[in-house]
Amino acid sequence: MIFAIEEINNSTKLLPGIRLGYQIFDTCASVLIGTQVASQLLNGQDTVFYKVNNCSKSGEVMAAVGDSGSTPSISISRIFGPFKIPLVSYFATCACLSDKKQFPTFFRTIPSDRYQADALAKLVKHFGWTWIGAINSHCCCGIYSRG
Structure with missing residues (x-):
């Protein structure tokens, strides 16, 4: 993520005249940590965006990437939704998140469970x-942030 943001910021062709800022949090797939981070971002705690070089609305969260899990994404989306802040998840697959009435600002880059189940059945x-096997991993993590 950091690499992609720095590439965008250092390029004159990708998003000319726009400089992105970031702060990265690891929620450890925890609803509690996810909601705390979402609240922090909405309340403007900690500097989130660069305050130089063409940043419009410095310090205001325009969008968020994550959370990987569906359950934290549900909670975060419910917090961000009324403020019309998009949440883009790269791994939340719950079909329930496709309901635009409940989650109008949630987007994903992976198919929902409904489509994955249909594809697997096919x-x-x-x-x-x-016979098919399934492998799952659960890892522990720490909190990492950078402004």
Whole structure:
């Protein structure tokens, strides 16, 4: 994420005249930490954006990327929604997040569980599989932030 933001900021072609700022938090897939971070960002605690070089609305959160999990994304979306702040998740797959009445500012870059389940069923049928395995990992994490 940091690399992509720095590439955008250092390029005269990608987003000319725009400089992005960031602060990165690791919610550890925790609803409690996710809601605390969302509240911090809305309240303007800590400097979130650069205050030099063409930053319009410095310190105001324009959008957020994350959370990876569906449950924290649901909570964060409910906090951001009334303020019309988009939340873009790269891994939240709950089909419930597709409900634009409940989550009007939630977007994802991965298909919802509904589409993934349909695709898996088609693969099983196409290849005639009678058994499949699933692997899951759960990792512990720490909090990392950078302004």
